[in-house]
Amino acid sequence: MMSRWKLWLVLVALVGLVACGGKEEGGDDTTDGNDSGAAAQSESVDEAMLTSITLEVDGMVCGEACPPRVKEQLASVEGVESCTVDYPTKTAVVKVRKDAHVEPEQLVAALKGDFKGSVKN
Numbered sequence: 001m002m003s004r005w006k007l008w009l010v011l012v013a014l015v016g017l018v019a020c021g022g023k024e025e026g027g028d029d030t031t032d033g034n035d036s037g038a039a040a041q042s043e044s045v046d047e048a049m050l051t052s053i054t055l056e057v058d059g060m061v062c063g064e065a066c067p068p069r070v071k072e073q074l075a076s077v078e079g080v081e082s083c084t085v086d087y088p089t090k091t092a093v094v095k096v097r098k099d100a101h102v103e104p105e106q107l108v109a110a111l112k113g114d115f116k117g118s119v120k121n
Helices: 004-019 066-075 104-110
Strands: 030-032 050-058 080-086 091-097 116-119
Touching: 050 104, 066 080, 066 091, 066 104, 104 116
Parallel strands: none
Antiparallel strands: 030 080, 050 091, 050 116, 080 091
């Protein structure tokens, strides 16, 4: 029979897998939205045409699977050019086209599941 600490360890590992969708993705703690089909553009946009919106993202419980999921959800908003998600600080910096008139509330609403966002001041 397993000792209590082994059962605890197995339980914690299972909770982490379930919370992150069970995905095993490599990479570091940050992800760049330029590789996302929804946010990538065939032509580069001048930085002067972009504005940044910083969000605090609650609900990320792991550094491997959660940041790509957050990035994918934010990149689904029309007008998003790139997104960088930082797991240690639980933040996302989203660059949007000024002409798209993306409101921070649209980005917050794009976060689904366990992820909850708020605009960082």
